[in-house]
Amino acid sequence: MTATAPSGFRTHEVFNQAPPRIDVNEFTTNIPLVEGVRRYDSGWATAELTAIGALVGTESFQHDAELANTITPEFHSHDRYGNRIDEVEFHPAYHRIIGAAVEHGAHTSAWADPKPGANVARAASFMLFAQVEPGHACPISMTHSAVPAIELSPNLADLWLPRLYGRGYDGNLVAPGDKPGVLLGMAMTEKQGGSDVRANTTRAVPNADGTWSLTGHKWFCSAPMSDGFLILAQTEHAGSQALSCFLVPRVLEDGTRNVFRIQRLKDKLGNKSNASSEIELDGTVGHLVGEPGRGVRTIIEMVARTRLDCVYGSTAGMRQSVAEALWHVRNRTAFGATLIDQPAMTAVAADLALESEAATVTSLRLARAHDDDADDTEKAFRRLATAVAKYWICKRGPHHAYESLECLGGNGYTEAFPLARRYREQPVMAVWEGSGNVIALDVLRAMTREPESVQAFDAELTKARGASALFDAHHDRMRAALTELATLDQGDAQLRARSVAASMALGLQASLLLQNSPTAVAEAFLAARLGPDRDLEYGSLPAGTDFGAILQRH
Known part of the structure; x- marks a missing residue:
């Protein structure tokens, strides 16, 4: 039968x-x-941001994001005739994505047209592109962040800044002057040093024509097809070796290729669309940036700006995670009801949305503090708050992505949906430009060397005093911890660095939510993060939480 x-x-x-x-x-x-965007004086950018939002939401852009991360960069050391070429080939989808980001100024618009809210608008455009395809954001970020370093050398600035401000993109290796715009990368870390760049062994010697020749091996060089790189190398200075900073072009002005030997591409956990490499320099031509022997000081502003972009990148990832999770739970039923209407799922989704909103308000507040009209208090605030936010928000990213992925169940664990890729992507923001300990120690350094930054940070939190007993109590505890920290020796202070940075971050986020978000959002966040019944996992929100008010914002 x-x-x-x-x-x-x-x-x-x-x-x-x-x-x-x-x-x-x-x-x-x-x-x-x-x-x-409206709050921080960049409402003038609404039309362009709306256009970007529509672009990155299209099916074709999302498909390009998938292609760029599944057909990954391929390294070609030689051409078919045996000539060394050191080229990385990308899928055309990657070029379309990064070209769109450049066209909309996600790289250097805030520098090219400085005005109130310029960095807020640039942050928003950066986050919109990074929300859907994060790998290309690496060279976009480094190009933005390199500007203040290059400004220290007027001759280089006159030549290179107009190129960096260009809104055109050409991914080929040609003379930088022949391109409609250029992108920059960086290569600081070496195999023996990592974050300890003062242990670098790359050397630079002066040439008769005013250029320098660099020789050494860099363990991490991001975006090796960029048009130039900021690189640290040891130089002879006052009878001893000291680090100096150099701009190393990929292709020289006459169109000949600089010596830039790619050893291999890194096989990374995530960030697949972005080529990260190991490179060798051998008499490679470079131009001194800033003063000789002061390379760390020259590049420190670039580091600060890339750390801020790590905050933006983590925030963009949280937005993608929440958006995808909410789309699923609002459109799927189980046990006789839509998932979002199941109380346990409602609580998880709302808590994920709270984390995303807290990261967003913090990112944009920091962006506004980086505009050209920032006064001394704002500059002091951003010095400490950027490090605090980098430590906390970037660390929250991976767990947030995982919990969002779990909302999709088995679908979330497959590569056909974007949250598996996002889960692998989020840790890079915590590692890049200073992992947790490095950033926590930088928080201590800022408080010690720039005590005015502590005063500015505290003044920001004071704006929310009186709005919540939970917040006031947390602020009091934070103040007491900072006072105690100042009395400790270096070793004991380091042991407290992480907990203090976390406390400061939560205080900053709570303060901003109390000042700017609906009451339901601020109260739920405070209860979940600072309340006596707070939990280590998402979804433990108190009875009486206005879930609808929280979720309708996402």
Whole structure:
């Protein structure tokens, strides 16, 4: 006998799956981002941000993001004739994505047209692109961050800054003057040093024409197809070796290729679309940036700016995670009800949204503090607050991505959905430009060397005093911890660095939410992060939480 299916039974009929999340405007649907752009004097950018939001939400852009991360960069050491070429080949989707980001000024718009809110608008555009495809954001970030270092050398600035401000993109290796715009990378770390760049062994010697020749091996060089790189190397200075900073072009002005030997591409956990490499320099031409022997001081502002972009990148990842999770739970049913209406899922989704909103308001507050009109208090605030936010928000990213992924169940664990890729992506923001201990120690350094930064940070939190007993109590504890920290020796202070940085970060986020977000959002965040019943996992929100008010903003 042959078994037959019941009449009308179709095994391949698809139902109870969320529809494709395409053609959603990623800017206008992100209410905390829209409000922050308006709040911090960049409402003039709304039209362009709306256009970016529509672009990155298209099916074609999302498909390009998938292609750029599945057909990954390929290194070619030689051409077919045996000539050494040291080229990395990208899928065309990568070039389309990074070209769009450059066209919309996600790299250097805040420098090219400085005005109140310029860094807020640039941060928003950067986050919108990074939300869907984060790998290209590496060279976009480094190009933005290199500007203050290059400004220290007027001759280089006159030549290179107009190139950096260009809105055109050409991924080929040609003379920088022949391009509609250029991108920069960096290569600081070496195999023996990592974050301890003073242990670098790369050497630079002066040439008769005013250039320098660099020789050494760099353990990490991000975006090796960039048009130039900021590189640290040891130089002879006052009878001893000292680090200096150099701009190393990939292709020289006459069109000949600089010596830039790519040894291999790094096989990374995530960040797959972005090529990271190991390189060798051998008499490679470089131009001194800043003063000789003061390379760390020259490049420190670039480091600060890239750390801030790590905060933006983690925030963008949280937004993607929340958006994808909410799309699923709003469109799928189980046990007789839509997932979002199941109390346990409602609480998890709302808590994930709170984390995303807290990161967003913090990112945009920091962006505004980096505008050209920042006074001394704002500059002191951003010095400490950037390090605090880098430590906390970047560390929150991976767990947030995982919990969001779990909202999708088995779908979330497959590579066909974007949250598996996001889960692998989030840790890079915590590692890049200073991992947890490095950043926590930088928080201590800022407090010790620039005590005015502590005063400015405390003044920011004081703005929210009186709005919440939970917040006031946390602020008091934070103040007491900072006072005690100042009395400790270096070793004991280091043991406390992480907990102090976390306390400061939570205080800053709570303060900003109390000042700027709806009461339901601020109260739920405070209860979940600072309340007596707070939990280590997402979803432990108190009874009476206004879940609807929280979720409608996402």
